[in-house]
Amino acid sequence: MKPVGLFINERFVNIPPQITVPLFKSLKSEIKRAKEKRMAYDFSYIILISKLYKMELNNDKNKSKKSKKSDTSEIIWSNPEEEVIDQEAEVKFEFSVRNEADSGLVGEWNENDDEMTPMRRILVIPFSKFDSIIEKVEEAVSA
Template identity: 50%
Template structure:
């Protein structure tokens, strides 16, 4: 059972129990999201807090859009994240109108807009979902990575003396990248508190699985000509910064699986997009510098 839900400030230096999602460098707690059906933008108030049991279905949906048909029990993984809610956050729509509040049992299963957490996949291998993650990463690396990258990733995964954390950075596609900065900074603060309490969150490496898309025709043309990589569309824009600072990466197409991460109305002459997953490994000491670079990235 998870600890009781509490709102927490998504700021690495704050110890307050109230948590507001704010635009980086701004005091406004509104975020602009796109209504895909109408092509319009609306302002939404978000609130971030620790995951609780009622967030199970929402977290599960977000994990499903990442892992698709992979052999991962996303339900068990969602419960795992909730049971360790002293690390990480979920983002939901803020509701100050008490008259609109409903019983928790009637909560919309899709009301979780984002989940940010970290899973120690070098520790607690007795958990089946953690074992599945380790196996999946090793299998994918063997199939899609170069020999040198595969060797490096397998060594990192199998070396339990150098702890490896899987960062979960999932949200719906129409939520802007600005929201990632306070969430990631809060994650660092949570891990520091956990380490101070002798919990196993002192990582040497992190691994992140990113969702991205490439135009189908461009991919075919470049494959024939051996030209430069086609333009990449990142589902979470800030993950481009992670990619630039990764020590090794590999990717694979998931077009054979159901992927609803990129939605919208497409014109007949629009290029079909092929969904990919890119696995990135980076040293733990790079996480804060990466976040600092993300701040600059989203400000331009």
């Protein structure tokens, strides 16, 4: 049996993704200190639940259902750094949360606006890749 940690990556809407690098580094050092004290933080894997949206483009509405399935939708990540983490995942799967999404959204939309489907993607990442992930996120958010 391999120990698994739940990695929660959440921040307020207006906080920029650059804050993630020092937070990830701090988390890594805290886990290291906990392991030195023989606490149960010797993870083999971490699991991250990512929030993303799939854009259903208007020009796809005229296509048949069969051809729609083969097309890739545009993905918008709620936390952009999670796109980098996604590339390091050994296992990933996603599901729609359209029916569970908040119904209190306010705004004005045109009939021709593209529709965004709220999704969740579960990522299973080897903890051994965490240092590499921090470096790649640092490169991505500083660009």
